[in-house]
Amino acid sequence: xxxxxxxxxxxxxxxxxxxxxxxxxxxxxxxxxxxxxxxxxxxxxxxxxxxxxxxxxxxxxxxxxxxxxxxxxxxxxxxxxxxxxxxxxxxxxxxxxxxxxxxxxxxxxxxxxxxxxxxxxxxxxxxxxxxxxxxxxxxxxxxxxxxxxxxxxxxxxxxxxxxxxxxxxxxxxxxxxxxxxxxxxxxxxxxxxxxxxxxxxxxxxxxxxxxxxxxxxxxxxxxxxxxxxxxxxxxxxxxxxxxxxxxxxxxxxxxxxxxxxxxxxxxxxxxxxxxxxxxxxxxxxxxxxxxxxxxxxxxxxxxxxxxxxxxxxxxxxxxxxxxxxxxxxxxxxxxxxxxxxxxxxxxxxxxxxxxxxxxxxxxxxxxxxxxxxxxxxxxxxxxxxxxxxxxxxxxxxxxxxxxxxxxxxxxxxxxxxxxxxxxxxxxxxxxxxxxxxxxxxxxxxxxxxxxxxxxxxxxxxx
Numbered sequence: 450x451x452x453x454x455x456x457x458x459x460x461x462x463x464x465x466x467x468x469x470x471x472x473x474x475x476x477x478x479x480x481x482x483x484x485x486x487x488x489x490x491x492x493x494x495x496x497x498x499x500x501x502x503x504x505x506x507x508x509x510x511x512x513x514x515x516x517x518x519x520x521x522x523x524x525x526x527x528x529x530x531x532x533x534x535x536x537x538x539x540x541x542x543x544x545x546x547x548x549x550x551x552x553x554x555x556x557x558x559x560x561x562x563x564x565x566x567x568x569x570x571x572x573x574x575x576x577x578x579x580x581x582x583x584x585x586x587x588x589x590x591x592x593x594x595x596x597x598x599x600x601x602x603x604x605x606x607x608x609x610x611x612x613x614x615x616x617x618x619x620x621x622x623x624x625x626x627x628x629x630x631x632x633x634x635x636x637x638x639x640x641x642x643x644x645x646x647x648x649x650x651x652x653x654x655x656x657x658x659x660x661x662x663x664x665x666x667x668x669x670x671x672x673x674x675x676x677x678x679x680x681x682x683x684x685x686x687x688x689x690x691x692x693x694x695x696x697x698x699x700x701x702x703x704x705x706x707x708x709x710x711x712x713x714x715x716x717x718x719x720x721x722x723x724x725x726x727x728x729x730x731x732x733x734x735x736x737x738x739x740x741x742x743x744x745x746x747x748x749x750x751x752x753x754x755x756x757x758x759x760x761x762x763x764x765x766x767x768x769x770x771x772x773x774x775x776x777x778x779x780x781x782x783x784x785x786x787x788x789x790x791x792x793x794x795x796x797x798x799x800x801x802x803x804x805x806x807x808x809x810x811x812x813x814x815x816x817x818x819x820x821x822x823x824x825x826x827x828x829x830x831x832x833x834x835x836x837x838x839x840x841x842x843x844x845x846x847x848x849x850x851x852x853x854x855x856x857x858x859x860x861x862x863x864x865x866x867x868x869x870x871x872x873x874x875x876x877x878x879x880x881x882x883x884x885x886x887x888x889x890x891x892x893x894x895x896x897x898x899x900x901x902x903x904x905x906x907x908x909x910x911x
Contacts, residue, residue: 475704476711477622480691481909484618485611487696494610501596501603508596511589515539523557531557533564545579545587549764567769572776573784575764582756591750598742605736608905612732616902618694620895625687626710627891632684634883635677638876642670649869657865665869669876728820731905737819741812744805751802758790823903830900837893844886851879 485491517537523530537551554570579587646666652658688704695702728734763785767776792798855875861867901907 473707473709474711475708480622481615481618484615484694488614488694489696490610490614494607497603497607501600504599505596508593511592512541529557531560541589543590544585545583547577549577550574569769569774572767573764578761580759580761582753582758586749586753591746594746595743598739601739602736605732608732612902612907615907616898619898621690621694622710623891623894625691627887628684628687629709630712630887631884632680635680638880639673639677642673646670662869669873728823731823734816734819737812737816741809744809748805751798751805754798755795760788762786827903830896833896834893837889837896841886841889844882844889847882848886851882855879
């Protein structure tokens with residue numbers, strides 16, 4: 450009697466079934482571990498995190514101290530016209546203030562008087578301040594915040610890539626499971642067909658059956674042989690789709706024909722499946738929210754540019770002695786300066802502000818729509834799962850009924866009260882119900898995978 454084959458791919462729950470040690474069984478857990486660790490798309494996804502760290506390092510570089518040195522000399526007709534040696538260090542800070550320091554040592558017959566220093570040079574120390582535009586909000590500070598937000602964007606993009614990869618790989622594995630079980634059912638059915646044919650031949654020799662019964666048993670056997678050939682090819686195709694996701698050391702890995710997927714029992718209820726309340730954690734929504742934060746930062750910078758640029762510079766001048774370069778401070782020795790830049794119409798700045806406002810409004814619409822879409826998909830998914838679970842339960846009862854009918858019909862046939870035609874019909878109905886069960890189980894697995902993908906739980910936690 451043909452046994453009912455069940456599938457179970459829901460390996461994400463707490464009740465994981467232990468991995469088999471059978472070398473001819475590729476478990477889902479082993480398969481998905483290989484996908485996550487070896488698949489090129491998984492490796493590409495991890496590059497996004499590295500790229501984000503590189504961008505953060507680049508943004509931090511905006512606060513690196515800058516050392517500038519220059520020398521400019523002129524010699525002509527055995528005279529030193531001038532020798533100008535300038536050094537300056539600038540230390541940026543998060544606000545619009547740069548700390549500066551410098552050392553100049555200039556000399557020469559025709560040296561510009563404003564560049565004159567003692568023969569041991571001149572020290573300076575001071576600050577450069579953006580008083581209005583750029584004091585609290587500036588480009589380098591915004592770049593650093595943007596880079597930190599981009600880390601969140603990269604993490605969510607990485608999650609989306611991995612989620613999609615695991616989803617497609619899991620679908621391929623589930624299909625492989627379905628067709629492997631289908632093939633096994635058909636093999637069992639083929640064995641029964643041979644048994645019926647042999648029994649009918651024996652009954653024909655003893656005069657209990659007619660030649661038409663033998664012909665009917667042979668035709669039924671041939672039909673089953675045709676199905677075996679057909680489904681063997683389909684099984685090969687499903688195995689090849691699984692192989693598309695198997696890699697090792699950047700090379701694709703093939704599976705031998707003797708390797709099959711694991712088989713487990715599918716649950717009759719999905720109490721562990723709960724609708725999540727925090728949609729902001731969904732990667733695609735979290736990515737859009739992070740991009741919105743970047744737009745808000747950009748908007749602050751745009752509005753900051755509506756202010757005039759007022760830059761103040763102050764440097765205390767520290768002279769040196771005749772015989773050493775030690776600096777001497779005198780409050781009366783300094784230099785300072787100021788510059789003011791003020792656009793008359795601000796049309797460029799206002800245009801950028803309005804453009805950015807529209808982008809923020811647009812992404813708000815996208816976030817609201819995506820949240821609604823995900824919520825409705827999850828609700829529909831829950832309903833589909835309930836319907837499929839009920840359908841599976843009815844199909845299992847159907848199969849039990851067909852098994853009993855087949856057993857009774859076989860017993861009647863043995864007593865000469867039935868025909869091969871009726872046995873074949875009973876067997877066909879049983880096989881048909883078993884294949885429907887496998888198909889429904891596969892649909893339930895796919896629905897559950899959809900749910901895990903929607904809720905960002907498709908990647909196994911262990």
